[in-house]
Amino acid sequence: MAGEPASMPAWQTLTGEQTRRWTEVLDHLAAALPPGAVTVVVDGGIPYPGIVADRLADALRGIGRPCARLSDATPIADEDSWRTDRTPQTVAIADGPRWRAHPPGGKWDVVIRLLTPAASAGVHGSREPDCDIAIDLHNPNWPVIRRLTDRLAPRERWYISETRAFFAIRAATWDTKFGDDLPAYRAAVTEAHVPPAGVAVDIGCGTGRALPALRHAVGPNGTVIGLDVTPQMLTAAAPHSRDAAATLILGDARHLPFGDAGVDIIFVAGLLTHLPDFEAGLRELARITRPGGRLVLFHPSGRAALAARHGRTLDPDEPLAEAPLLRSTSRTGWQLTSYDDPPHRFLATATRQTN
Template identity: 65%
Template sequence: MTAAQDRRWEELLRNITDMLPAGPVCVVVDGAGEQNLIVAERLAAAVHATGRACTRLFGTTPSTWSPESSADAVVVAHGPHWRAHPPRGHWDVVIWLRTPPAGNGRKSAKADADIVIDLHDPTWPVIRHSTARLGDRTRWYLTESRAFFATRAASWDTKFGDDLPAYAAAITEAGLPRDGVVVDVGCGTGRALPALRHAVGPRGGVIAVDLTPEMLAQVRSHGRAEYAALALADARHLPLADASVDAVFAAGLLTHLPDTDAGLHELARITRPGGLLVLFHPSGRAALAARHGRTLSPDEPLAEAPLRRSMHQTGWRLTGYDDPEHRFLAIAARR
């Protein structure tokens, strides 16, 4: 592996060991076929490196090990055989390795996972989920989000570039103020920037913010930097003054943030009273969920009722909500 890939593994394992509860902990790594053995071995080594005792369980006969034999250790097992026979009646931490659909096929097995790791590229693992009882997601959000998008930036427009007309249509429908200042938070490769510049006109201002340097590099390589001022920043802590913009555009942002309400609060902070918030995705929620092999829940942050509540609590008033198969578009006004 390259030095960068080694650092990625070290960073991920450090984030996982930081999440493990104090005291004796039983951990099982499942999914991704033989990769679960490799991940379990690396995790055990990382636990040892922190100074905690660690016991590795091997084989497929759980009866050969007794939890009393490692009462003070972190116990790490791997594979579906151990997953099906938890010590002490349960696993304290279940880690699920997510691979392409053809790679595991056990979609239900990840439902009760405490940590989900994207292992589409075995040299570049990324944490995509952790349960609330393992602590605040903000502890790993920054490093893991950057890692997730860094390797996808170069191919992003090849994969999703045909939705540019959908961006332009949504921005036109939103009715952004002419000559105003709009910020694209989580701008990615800058697909919205030409339409945002057209909406506010030559006397308006467009600011493009993203967390990932590689995404901003793609903005430049695609020639879209001419439409906006670029800023490398975290959407949770924007480098903009209070009430300094007339509108915020955010495509696919909220579902990536560890705290939806905190994110909406920050977007409200920078927006002038009466300003607009435009939340967009070029696929509807149901279509996007189906693409990722999951079903929608009525309490998801972008479902209409929860989103309306969150908007009200964070200084916004939801004025439009549209969620057909071909797009998601929600528009709110700053109160």
Template identity: 65%
Template sequence: MDLHDPEWPVIRHMDPVLVPGDRWYRTESRAFFATRAATWDVKFGSDLPAYASAIAESGLVVGGTAVDVGCGTGRALPALRAAVGPAGTVLGADHTPQMLAEASVRARQNGAFLMLADVRHLPLPGRSVDAVFAAGLLNHLPNPANGLRELARITRPGGRLVLFHPSGRAVLAARHGRRLRDDEPLAEPVLRVSTAETGWELLRYEDGPSRFYAVAVRG
């Protein structure tokens, strides 16, 4: 896959063939985000400094390759570009076309490449990226462990996984009118087990009112 041909940065259609059981997830998830794409930044634009801060302190490799999985409108792309520098490569992957359409301006401004792709089946070679950033992703996956395993597949040994949300779990649960559960994918004991079982070592876990932030390293 040549990322540096004259067509980039554009949205590339890289959807894999759907397997049985996947269609409901992808249809429902796409429908949910498609109807919200145009107003997403209006509603959540104030979160941009939190994205920048989280990425800046994550220790990404200058000159490396960083991918934002479930990139949405591309809010992390400027900070990822700043982290890897002009010699690095920044990718954004999402399976909702409307979100990627909104992200296209930020992609062009920051020299980032966008892919229309299911983050559970990424069209990237194994051990090809140095860092994975995922904001609010795991809770949307039907099988978070499988998602973590795919992210481990594409990440080089020693590479980083940054899991982030600009609100902590308790604040987000209250906003949605629900209570936290001990078995949620981002609960610390659950995440420690799932990362360890899928090729990651969890180095940092923070779940305060202002953000959720976890960093793991690829074994």
């Protein structure tokens, strides 16, 4: 892949870990494309679309799928060649604004949007971006799939790898960037009225910012556990876990490694909306919680402030809006007991129903 600009490192200059990351993303994309003749356009800030289109074409050819590249450099020749040589299995991959506006078959079967500093605002500005696949390329060495429509692949197929990839590269600097949030975590645990001597579990614990506050709440006779799906986050959580005498566990929030009804309080900061199935996540949390146990849903920014930060407006049907959350908790074994959503934080609590 000679000729790639400095802002997009050439394939041969990537480290082994970076090569594996790119390969994993390209494998997900190749597997997601429908069978038969498919037209795909890669959109985003120059020069990224052309390079990603080339890499995807190489990946498809590597698994034996015929592929035609339609570029902005020679659009007429590329289209003529594609129409002449295509087979019922040929994938046409295009890049550039000309192709985006003029699909050769009247419409694109798959639209891939690259999220870069120059090209991501429109995607984050709406709940449903105008693409089938969105790839975070803020770090060109470390692509992360941020959206892949269910029409192409169920979220369960790519959720774990892309969640881990997103947080792995951020883990070491997470507390440096968000260290000012620690008082908000302490306040949330205090307001949740955690019972002493109980079992407290932070699901999606990240760097462990809630662990010391949970230890203070349950006292020396309680148990504190932090669980996260990203190994690098658990490494970063080690100092907080030592301070809190907490146990760290690598695990998936969709399939928790705990028995039924053994936990007194569950603390969840910003996790549930990232799960493929919001209510299934609540139901799994209910499974491990004893009757009368507590669920604390927290974020150090209110929903409106968080939406503004990402350039979007709030939707009244979002899972964490009060009415939808009231319905979803009642359907999954919880009773919503408090809801507070000011600009400076989000805090909702629920009690495990006895039935």
